[in-house]
Amino acid sequence: MKIIFSGGGTGGHIYPAIALIKALKKKEPTTEILYIGKKLAQEEKICKNESISFIGIKVRYFYRKLTFKNILTIIEFIKSYCEVKKIIKQFKPDIIIGTGGYVCAPVVYAGARKKIKTIIHEQNSIPGLTNKFLSHYADKIAISFSSSEQYFNHQKTVLTGNPRAQEVVMSKKIPKNQLKLQENKKLILIFMGSLGAKYVNQSIVKSLPILSKREDIEVIFVTGKSHYDTIISEVKDFKLKQNVFIKDYVENMPQLYQHADLVICRAGATTLAEISAIGIPSILIPSPYVTNNHQEKNALDLVQIGGAVMIKEKDLSEEILTNQILKIIDDPYQLQVLRINNKKLGIPNACDKFIELIEHLT
Missing domain, CATH: 3.40.50.2000 (Glycogen Phosphorylase B;)
Known part of the structure; x- marks a missing residue:
């Protein structure tokens, strides 16, 4: 199986993806993983340390208030969307998983437009802008709190919890x-x-x-x-x-x-x-x-x-x-x-x- 992951901005978006990648590789070592994140951001360093294949793209934050900066964000989104489509064509993933942060918006959206199965993961009880946007296109929405379900299409929503939790539970106990x-x-x-x-x-x-x-x-x-x-x-x-x-x-x-x-x-x-x-x-x-x-x-x-x-x-x-x-x-x-x-x-x-x-x- 080939899987593209995308998520970034904070460790809260990155570490659940890393925990899931480790679990997938442990279950099936032949699984191929590609992580798409923001260039020179925290996720690139973490992926390098974990020996996970990484491709960086340029993205900009979307501001909640009206500002000229959002025009630049939209332009950057279109550019990164086109870039991701090329990456998808070359990598040929079976599924794309977004774990939050604005970097995953063009990745999951491009996958959905190309009819590739997509999942987004919401860590918080209240979803952010990116996942609200992507929820209209993703095939499934994995949530960490049952209270999050009210913000999404119930038929798409699955309570999985946060993958980082299992990594902590399974960690070796030291006296x-x-x-x-x-x-x-x-x-x-x-x-x-x-x-x-x-x-x-x-x-x-x-x-x-x-x-x-x-x-x-x-x-x-x-x-x-x-x-x-x-x-x-x-x-x-x-x-x-x-x-x-x-x-x-x-x-x-x-x-x-x-x-x-x-x-x-x-x-x-x-x-x-x-x-x-x-x-x-x-x-x-x-x-x-x-x-x-x-x-x-x-x-x-x-x-x-x-x-x-x-x-x-x-x-x-x-x-x-x-x-x-x-x-x-x-x-x-x-x-x-x-x-x-x-x-x-x-x-x-x-x-x-x-x-x-x-x-x-x-």
Whole structure:
């Protein structure tokens, strides 16, 4: 089978595709994959690292407000559409899969126009502009939240979950001691995404001295590379104990998930898919800076079933955050309830479900 993937802009669009590609290749090693993304963007680097064939195209962001820039976007779309048609003719895919971001618009659209089977994957509870547009042309729409179905044609929609979830669930479990963690301590894992979040980080930093005094917990705070030096400078006078670890980045996040008793994080779709697949009690601080406020809407899906607690960034303070952390971590019953309810939203076999959909179409 030959498959074209396309998606980009953020890791939330790219990593679900990478997880699915790995699962497809594991099931059938002869599967041929081609990834079409934006030239010199994040997806090109990731594909190179994963040894995935990649072709870059030029695309531009489509602005929601009326602006002359959108004329340039349309011109670029037409050019990339014509380029993709040539790529399709040469590669001859059996199916094309778009995982979001404006780069996949000309790819999926070109495939649909050439009568090739197409699937789009929506990670968020509220679809973005690209998937709203492509939903009219795609053969199937794979969704991660059941609440997304209301925005699409019901006959096309299939609840598969986010493929990244299964990758996390299936990752090799490493004993705590190999991760330099204590068996008898609860683990609090804090991260705000690859770039971190300056305002939220400030509240977290102020809570660390209190958390550091607790001998029954350990804290791993992943700051994001752009904020690491600043935060290290801010905490140097706190005399934090050895139960607080501050890191700019971690490569073994799936292994840390498996030992986490509480996670404090943003509410990106892929992050929620990962933590709900395992069932990790969570304090969610949605980013207010994303399009359509979709992180808050993602978080609400988990909060409404009792699987997480949400603190809006505008309401965040050192006191509120610290009190909420200690309230949850000191209550075994609440931890268990959050864990059970969190897992209700998870789809730990998302890759398998997606592959079934591909096989059904082809």
